[in-house]
Amino acid sequence: xxxxxxxxxVGIGGQGVMTATEILAEAAIALGHDAKKTEVAGMAQRGGxxxxxxxxxxxxLSPQITPGTADVLLGFESxxxxxxxxxxxxxxxxxxxxxxxxxxxxxxxLFDYPDxxxxxxxxSGNKVVAFDATTIAQELGDIRLGNTVMLGAxxxxxxxxxxxxxxxVLQRFARKGEKLVELNRRAFEAGRAAVGAAxxxxx
Amino acid sequence: MAAxxxxxxxxxxxxxxxxxxxxxxxEAGVKVAAAYPGTPSTEMLEEIATYxxxxxxxxxxxxxxxxxxxxxxxxxxxxxxxxxxxxxxxASDALMTLxxxxxxxxxxxAIADDVGLSSSQNEQDSRYWGRxxxxxxxxxxxxxxxYAMTLDAFALSEQFQVPVILRMTTRINHVxxxxxxxxxxxxxxxxxxxxxxxxxxxxxxxxxxxxxxxQRERDLRVVxxxxxxxxxxxxxxxxxxxxxxxxxxxxxxxxxxxxPVLKLGFSHPLPFAKCRELAALVxxxxxxxxxxxxxxxxxxxxxxxxxxxxxxxxxxxxxxxVLKPAIARLLGEALPENAVAGPLTAALPVFPRPxxxxxxxxxxxxxxxxxxxRNLNISGDIGCYTLGAGHPWNALDTCVSMGASMGIALGMxxxxxxxxxxxxVVAVIGDSTFLHMGMQGLLDMVYNKxxxxxxxxxxxxxxxxxxxxxxxxxRDIHGDxxxxxxxxxxxxxxxxxxxxxxxVNPYELPVLFKTIREEVKVPDVSVIxxxxxxxxxxxxxxxxxxxxxxxxxxxxxxxxxxxxxxxxVTRRGKEVKPSGKEVDLAFVRIETSVCTGCGLCVQPxxxxxxxxxxxxxxxxxxxxGCSA
Numbered sequence: 001x002x003x004x005x006x007x008x009x010v011g012i013g014g015q016g017v018m019t020a021t022e023i024l025a026e027a028a029i030a031l032g033h034d035a036k037k038t039e040v041a042g043m044a045q046r047g048g049x050x051x052x053x054x055x056x057x058x059x060x061l062s063p064q065i066t067p068g069t070a071d072v073l074l075g076f077e078s079x080x081x082x083x084x085x086x087x088x089x090x091x092x093x094x095x096x097x098x099x100x101x102x103x104x105x106x107x108x109x110l111f112d113y114p115d116x117x118x119x120x121x122x123x124s125g126n127k128v129v130a131f132d133a134t135t136i137a138q139e140l141g142d143i144r145l146g147n148t149v150m151l152g153a154x155x156x157x158x159x160x161x162x163x164x165x166x167x168x169v170l171q172r173f174a175r176k177g178e179k180l181v182e183l184n185r186r187a188f189e190a191g192r193a194a195v196g197a198a199x200x201x202x203x
Numbered sequence: 204m205a206a207x208x209x210x211x212x213x214x215x216x217x218x219x220x221x222x223x224x225x226x227x228x229x230e231a232g233v234k235v236a237a238a239y240p241g242t243p244s245t246e247m248l249e250e251i252a253t254y255x256x257x258x259x260x261x262x263x264x265x266x267x268x269x270x271x272x273x274x275x276x277x278x279x280x281x282x283x284x285x286x287x288x289x290x291x292x293x294a295s296d297a298l299m300t301l302x303x304x305x306x307x308x309x310x311x312x313a314i315a316d317d318v319g320l321s322s323s324q325n326e327q328d329s330r331y332w333g334r335x336x337x338x339x340x341x342x343x344x345x346x347x348x349x350y351a352m353t354l355d356a357f358a359l360s361e362q363f364q365v366p367v368i369l370r371m372t373t374r375i376n377h378v379x380x381x382x383x384x385x386x387x388x389x390x391x392x393x394x395x396x397x398x399x400x401x402x403x404x405x406x407x408x409x410x411x412x413x414x415x416x417x418q419r420e421r422d423l424r425v426v427x428x429x430x431x432x433x434x435x436x437x438x439x440x441x442x443x444x445x446x447x448x449x450x451x452x453x454x455x456x457x458x459x460x461x462x463p464v465l466k467l468g469f470s471h472p473l474p475f476a477k478c479r480e481l482a483a484l485v486x487x488x489x490x491x492x493x494x495x496x497x498x499x500x501x502x503x504x505x506x507x508x509x510x511x512x513x514x515x516x517x518x519x520x521x522x523x524x525v526l527k528p529a530i531a532r533l534l535g536e537a538l539p540e541n542a543v544a545g546p547l548t549a550a551l552p553v554f555p556r557p558x559x560x561x562x563x564x565x566x567x568x569x570x571x572x573x574x575x576x577r578n579l580n581i582s583g584d585i586g587c588y589t590l591g592a593g594h595p596w597n598a599l600d601t602c603v604s605m606g607a608s609m610g611i612a613l614g615m616x617x618x619x620x621x622x623x624x625x626x627x628v629v630a631v632i633g634d635s636t637f638l639h640m641g642m643q644g645l646l647d648m649v650y651n652k653x654x655x656x657x658x659x660x661x662x663x664x665x666x667x668x669x670x671x672x673x674x675x676x677x678r679d680i681h682g683d684x685x686x687x688x689x690x691x692x693x694x695x696x697x698x699x700x701x702x703x704x705x706x707v708n709p710y711e712l713p714v715l716f717k718t719i720r721e722e723v724k725v726p727d728v729s730v731i732x733x734x735x736x737x738x739x740x741x742x743x744x745x746x747x748x749x750x751x752x753x754x755x756x757x758x759x760x761x762x763x764x765x766x767x768x769x770x771x772v773t774r775r776g777k778e779v780k781p782s783g784k785e786v787d788l789a790f791v792r793i794e795t796s797v798c799t800g801c802g803l804c805v806q807p808x809x810x811x812x813x814x815x816x817x818x819x820x821x822x823x824x825x826x827x828g829c830s831a
Contacts, residue, residue: 025379035381038379046590048559062457066524079554083550086547089545090546103554104767143796
């Protein structure tokens with residue numbers, strides 16, 4: 001019935017998941033879509049699980065993505081990307097940062113961090129593309145560019161062109177000087193290229 | 204802090220429900236807005252405080268915030284107050300008599316229910332307050348409605364001289380969607396008109412107001428019957444019709460686009476005739492309400508055959524993945540196809556990731572110490588420090604309501620059984636929670652000669668909700684200077700003996716340990732105040748980070764017991780002690796990029812393997828001179 005697009009952005013508190021989703025929402029709105037963005041926040045800022053839902057289309061009703069209906073899952077962290085696999089629809093895709101952020105409960109030996117989340121996701125039958133956003137950001141000069149790398153990573157998996165999303169990203173930095181705008185432009189393109197290269201390798 | 208320039212009228216903005224309400228509060232010409240922070244309501248007042256032309260305050264608790272709003276509304280000005288669901292329990296004493304006096308200027312009370320328990324101790328349904336206090340309840344279903352209904356609520360409030368409850372839930376407060384905003388209309392207060400028969404609620408006066416309150420409720424039901432906020436959307440599939448409100452309305456429309464729906468925006472007093480009208484259209488009526496069966500119970504009492512909690516859960520959100528199977532079962536159909544549309548029918552198993560305390564949090568020292576002291580029963584309270592109940596500390600035994608640590612500790616002391624006769628009772632409470640509702644409990648403890656050691660964790664912020672200012676940190680809602688309470692003087696004034704009051708630095712573990720150990724032995728009320736700021740506020744200053752010398756680390760794992768998220772295990776091993784006992788080893792590293800040098804982990808490290816980090820090549824990867 002509807003042509004609503006469901007994007008699920010996941011990670012842990014403090015990684016910038018909610019901001020990234022908001023920028024995606026701004027891009028969808030700039031193109032005339034109705035959009036709703038929701039997440040469970042609150043205690044999540046204390047290193048907990050964050051999953052941010054973005055739905056956009058002609059008219060969005062429920063803000064929540066029903067399990068099994070997400071088009072794209074953008075994972076800021078490996079185990080978190082794995083945690084939400086059941087949200088993807090058949091034919092959906094996971095774009096995931098290979099970063100591993102190990103919580104205290106694992107360090108204490110109470111639980112195990114999966115050895116290879118990427119392999120587990122593949123085994124589940126879902127399509128997944130992995131890349132190292134953290135290293136890409138570091139190579140560009142600042143680990144904080146990681147969020148822009150992540151947004152670049154999803155840019156070619158949206159029902160609209162990358163340039164609108166890039167414009168929304170850069171708008172956030174417009175007041176902070178041309179240098180930062182340029183760095184973010186490079187981070188965005190690096191994220192795009194990383195996913196493109198990983199997909200080419202898979203194909 | 205200067206107010207920001209509000210977006211011009213007719214702007215189409217991506218706003219959360221909280222931001223949308225704030226905008227409407229400003230447009231409605233509200234003069235006074237007050238609140239105590241609480242998830243998911245906090246951002247309403249935070250946002251309101253950025254608007255010009257109004258007074259906003261963080262009050263010490265929800266009851267005071269409502270009383271401040273009541274005073275402004277008595278004075279003839281428009282007033283606004285907001286809180287999380289449990290906050291209304293605190294404020295309800297004022298509400299239950301406010302409903303008799305009514306208001307002069309419009310008064311809207313926004314209550315944010317945490318349906319789904321994202322950050323709360325219970326899931327109570329605030330729509331009950333409308334029934335209990337006989338005041339109208341509005342329920343928005345998205346940000347645009349939150350904005351529009353806030354404006355409508357002020358108009359209704361003044362028309363009927365009644366406070367109006369705007370009932371929201373996390374899925375309204377924190378969801379961002381598009382809102383078209385309007386123009387601000389200045390509201391001129393009428394001034395306070397003295398009228399003891401109305402504003403002095405002694406029995407003789409109050410008794411005369413009760414019939415007026417019930418007449419008002421009857422009149423409001425008539426208004427609700429014809430209100431555009433309550434509308435029937437006739438659908439083509441007449442097998443099931445839905446009566447619903449708030450975010451559940453969106454879930455119903457998403458799940459059953461062709462079904463007839465009565466959307467209740469003005470949900471109390473319930474428009475019975477409208478409900479019957481919907482029932483006449485369809486074979487069966489299902490009530491979809493989060494979370495308790497209020498509408499359902501009232502309609503059943505009216506003799507309407509409706510279905511509700513027989514088929515829907517009494518807890519949590521009624522999202523499409525809950526609704527679709529329930530209705531399919533009701534209709535005797537196979538489960539709808541997209542309930543199992545994805546390739547995975549269940550989540551892959553992944554470790555839990557509970558919220559943690561921050562790197563270098565001053566509470567880490569407190570809980571590490573408490574976890575090392577034996578024979579304690581520890582009553583806790585509401586805030587970041589509730590996390591002390593978790594791993595690795597397991598050093599908090601109760602959490603009930605704001606300030607409850609005080610009374611519960613005293614009750615544990617007075618009610619101790621034989622099994623606990625050697626146990627020491629400790630209460631842990633944060634600065635803001637203490638000012639909110641803990642002071643009276645401490646006074647009670649002193650007056651009744653309790654034997655409790657109170658740990659007052661002063662981190663100069665309302666931490667869990669995002670570090671809001673409070674009377675303990677000397678800043679007001681705008682970050683401007685404000686009188687700062689002296690906790691040592693305050694507890695002294697409440698009767699704690701001066702020699703039983705200690706102010707300690709929670710990063711100095713030996714001092715903290717010694718102070719706690721000594722005070723728990725004294726059969727009296729002691730207060731130990733820790734005085735270091737929350738690491739997320741501007742008062743906190745980072746120090747040089749630490750690192751682990753790998754060769755020196757013996758894998759004892761003592762540092763891991765501090766619970767700091769910057770400490771990571773690099774490898775594990777086993778060691779057989781001379782006694783023959785096998786122990787697990789965990790060798791560690793410190794994530795120097797996030798370590799702020801608090802030094803807590805250094806102190807329990809026996810081999811002195813943790814030293815200041817010497818950067819080998821600082822900023823080496825910063826190409827192009829980025830200074831971001």
